[in-house]
Amino acid sequence: MALMQRLLQYTLDLFDPVPLVAAKPRARRTAPPRQKPPVNRARTPSPDAVGRDLWRGEGEVSAFRHPRASRELQLGDALVAYEFKRGKRRTIGFSVGPDGLVVSAPKWTPLYEVDAAVREKAAWILTKLMESRQRMAQLESARIEWRNGASLPFRGEPLLMVLDPSHDFGAVGAELRADALGESGATRLTLHIALAQHASAEQIRDAVQAWLMRQAREIFTERLNHFAPQLEVQWQRLSLSNAGTRWGSARSDGSIRLNWRLIHFNPSVLDYVVAHELSHLRVMNHSARFWATVGTVVPDYALLRGQLKDVPVPRW
Numbered sequence: 079m080a081l082m083q084r085l086l087q088y089t090l091d092l093f094d095p096v097p098l099v100a101a102k103p104r105a106r107r108t109a110p111p112r113q114k115p116p117v118n119r120a121r122t123p124s125p126d127a128v129g130r131d132l133w134r135g136e137g138e139v140s141a142f143r144h145p146r147a148s149r150e151l152q153l154g155d156a157l158v159a160y161e162f163k164r165g166k167r168r169t170i171g172f173s174v175g176p177d178g179l180v181v182s183a184p185k186w187t188p189l190y191e192v193d194a195a196v197r198e199k200a201a202w203i204l205t206k207l208m209e210s211r212q213r214m215a216q217l218e219s220a221r222i223e224w225r226n227g228a229s230l231p232f233r234g235e236p237l238l239m240v241l242d243p244s245h246d247f248g249a250v251g252a253e254l255r256a257d258a259l260g261e262s263g264a265t266r267l268t269l270h271i272a273l274a275q276h277a278s279a280e281q282i283r284d285a286v287q288a289w290l291m292r293q294a295r296e297i298f299t300e301r302l303n304h305f306a307p308q309l310e311v312q313w314q315r316l317s318l319s320n321a322g323t324r325w326g327s328a329r330s331d332g333s334i335r336l337n338w339r340l341i342h343f344n345p346s347v348l349d350y351v352v353a354h355e356l357s358h359l360r361v362m363n364h365s366a367r368f369w370a371t372v373g374t375v376v377p378d379y380a381l382l383r384g385q386l387k388d389v390p391v392p393r394w
Contacts, residue, residue: 144178153200170195174206221393224279234344242270252289294338301352311359328358350382
């Protein structure tokens with residue numbers, strides 16, 4: 079009986095379904111995420127970006143306005159009001175000076191094209207306007223104060239003005255002195271001026287200018303006589319100028335004209351201008367031959383020419 083039960087159970091086991099076991103999902107093998115190459119985000123700045131870079135910071139500037147402005151545009155963060163001119167020309171032109179931006183266009187050019195051209199040149203315009211403003215700030219910082227104890231540059235060195243009513247210094251009205259400073263051996267240049275302590279700024283300025291112009295004539299003459307034989311030229315007459323932007327000129331008859339304000343610069347810069355004008359007595363243009371002539375007596379003329387442009391002239 080027991081045997082029959084075991085056989086029956088065996089038979090039932092053969093036909094019962096096998097319980098199914100839930101298979102664990104097979105882990106999917108995925109490749110690691112591809113690393114994207116770093117993106118170079120540097121790009122040509124838009125006018126807006128240029129405006130933000132230039133005008134945000136210390137002394138934030140938000141507008142450039144020409145005194146004769148007739149049109150204006152927003153370029154980046156800066157409002158630019160410019161002088162607009164029409165004339166006989168074929169293209170739209172741009173110039174940036176101490177007063178600001180000037181735009182010139184042909185008579186037939188519609189205004190929307192002018193505005194588009196200004197926006198296209200925004201980066202250049204904003205850069206030049208900022209450079210011009212910075213240069214004007216430098217010039218303003220170099221303005222001379224006409225008072226006792228103030229200084230001005232003389233041959234590249236500071237010259238202290240001292241009102242000295244106890245002397246008249248003969249006919250010249252002033253005297254240059256080199257005062258020793260302690261035991262260091264250094265000296266300080268002082269200009270003693272025969273004026274009362276309560277002299278006005280105009281009186282001090284006129285006295286100093288007269289003295290500087292006398293110094294300029296003497297020094298210019300000496301340097302002309304120094305370089306003329308080396309360049310194998312002969313100059314005939316020297317005159318002093320007070321031009322705002324021109325440092326000198328030369329004529330074929332041997333006449334030399336030099337700006338007396340060159341007396342503010344160091345002697346090397348002054349020598350460059352003297353040699354420049356004397357070289358014109360041999361070559362009356364600015365060709366390669368002319369610059370080669372200048373280089374025979376002032377080899378580093380390019381460096382000195384740069385100093386003449388970069389160093390602000392004291393404002394009177």
